[in-house]
Amino acid sequence: DLSGLRRIIKLAxxxxxxxxxxxxxxxxxxxxxxxxxxxxxxxxxxMKQIVSLIEAEAxxxxxxxxxxxxxxxxxTEPIGMTAKYWQDSRxxxxxxxxxxxxxxxxxxxxxxxxxxPLVSSSIEADYRDLLKERAEYLExxxxxxxxxxxxxxxxxAPDNECKY
Numbered sequence: 001d002l003s004g005l006r007r008i009i010k011l012a013x014x015x016x017x018x019x020x021x022x023x024x025x026x027x028x029x030x031x032x033x034x035x036x037x038x039x040x041x042x043x044x045x046x047m048k049q050i051v052s053l054i055e056a057e058a059x060x061x062x063x064x065x066x067x068x069x070x071x072x073x074x075x076t077e078p079i080g081m082t083a084k085y086w087q088d089s090r091x092x093x094x095x096x097x098x099x100x101x102x103x104x105x106x107x108x109x110x111x112x113x114x115x116x117p118l119v120s121s122s123i124e125a126d127y128r129d130l131l132k133e134r135a136e137y138l139e140x141x142x143x144x145x146x147x148x149x150x151x152x153x154x155x156x157a158p159d160n161e162c163k164y
Contacts (some may be wrong), residue, residue, distance in 0.1 A: 025068035
């Protein structure tokens with residue numbers, strides 16, 4: 001039900017407010033857990049519905065959306081004591097937020113380095129790009145699923161508050 005978003009878009013238009021929506025980046029561990037649970041496709045379908053609504057109800061300079069999914073140096077950073085971008089697989093540090101803001105609000109017209117604007121006509125291509133990045137990453141990191149399994153075991157331990 002996108003009625004709440006429809007109301008927010010209407011209010012933003014009425015009050016001449018720029019509205020920016022975005023899908024948070026996820027660490028590749030979290031991305032893979034979503035894939036295994038069947039949630040990944042649901043997320044992409046929801047993003048397409050949201051963007052279609054935005055495109056139907058607002059001008060691009062009034063309301064726009066971004067996504068920050070991918071297999072890149074930021075989202076694939078090893079998690080641990082030396083991690084710069086991630087506190088754990090669910091929480092990113094301010095450096096990631098700064099990069100997101102730089103992409104969203106840059107007025108220099110440069111190509112975004114981290115995120116992508118969400119556009120209904122290109123969302124399938126964005127998803128295919130994600131799958132290609134994933135395949136390349138997994139080919140270069142054969143240890144990935146072993147590490148993912150270790151983290152899952154840590155998180156599933158009854159006496160452990162999962163920090164990954």
